[in-house]
Amino acid sequence: PALQNLAGRNVMITAGPTREPLDPVRYISNHSSGKMGFAIAKAASAAGANVTLVAGPVSLSTPANCSRIDVVTADDMLSACEKLTPSTDIFISTAAVADYKASTIADNKIKKTGDELTLTFIKNPDILAKISGRPDRPFCVGFAAESQHVEDYARSKLVKKKLDMIAANDITVDGLGFNSDKNALHVIWKDGDKRFPATSKNELAEQLVALIAERFALSNKS
Numbered sequence: 777p778a779l780q781n782l783a784g785r786n787v788m789i790t791a792g793p794t795r796e797p798l799d800p801v802r803y804i805s806n807h808s809s810g811k812m813g814f815a816i817a818k819a820a821s822a823a824g825a826n827v828t829l830v831a832g833p834v835s836l837s838t839p840a841n842c843s844r845i846d847v848v849t850a851d852d853m854l855s856a857c858e859k860l861t862p863s864t865d866i867f868i869s870t871a872a873v874a875d876y877k878a879s880t881i882a883d884n885k886i887k888k889t890g891d892e893l894t895l896t897f898i899k900n901p902d903i904l905a906k907i908s909g910r911p912d913r914p915f916c917v918g919f920a921a922e923s924q925h926v927e928d929y930a931r932s933k934l935v936k937k938k939l940d941m942i943a944a945n946d947i948t949v950d951g952l953g954f955n956s957d958k959n960a961l962h963v964i965w966k967d968g969d970k971r972f973p974a975t976s977k978n979e980l981a982e983q984l985v986a987l988i989a990e991r992f993a994l995s996n997k998s
């Protein structure tokens with residue numbers, strides 16, 4: 777059995793993509809599978825935490841003993857997270873939230889008229905930044921999927937989003953990350969960092985959860 781180093785702690789995890797409607801039959805989304813977030817939920821639960829997964833549209837079954845709230849859009853995901861925050865000790869944000877949503881959702885199916893179609897998008901809320909900016913903020917862990925300057929971009933997100941830790945991965949490495957069963961992470965916090973080499977998402981989740989538990993215990997949130 778795993779070390780019960782998160783015994784009784786309430787852990788909220790966002791996972792998967794969000795899906796932003798364009799009209800009654802269409803949406804924009806991304807290829808996030810939700811695998812990393814679900815693996816972290818499983819590992820946190822095995823470490824004794826009470827886990828709530830806030831999941832976008834994914835085709836994964838809920839890990840044993842985890843609660844799950846299904847959401848579709850970024851706005852829905854934010855509302856669910858805001859409700860859970862007062863009782864959350866640790867927030868782990870793995871969701872690939874759509875950066876933009878349609879500025880208006882068409883009431884009726886958009887017809888194919890002209891040879892070109894222009895849609896206007898507006899920015900979605902940054903769920904992680906909103907939660908970490910609250911006075912009752914939990915210990916916040918973000919993810920940064922980057923294709924270049926991985927460490928620099930991750931460090932700037934750590935500061936900008938006021939995070940306790942950030943887990944960065946290089947999405948250009950073949951066979952790792954998005955939609956894959958394997959991943960590698962470089963985890964960074966204010967005064968330290970740790971590299972986890974490529975392995976299965978389940979194995980990686982266990983290592984990451986152990987590190988989060990260690991850093992959380994040393995924080996003023998524990």
Ligand code: C5P
Nearest residue numbers: 869870871873901902903904918919920
């Ligand atoms: O800015 P970027 O999307 O790279 O930041 C990634 C981190 O922020 C991830 O932890 C992701 O779950 C979170 N995020 C969020 N809401 C957004 C965009 C990103 O929670 N709208």
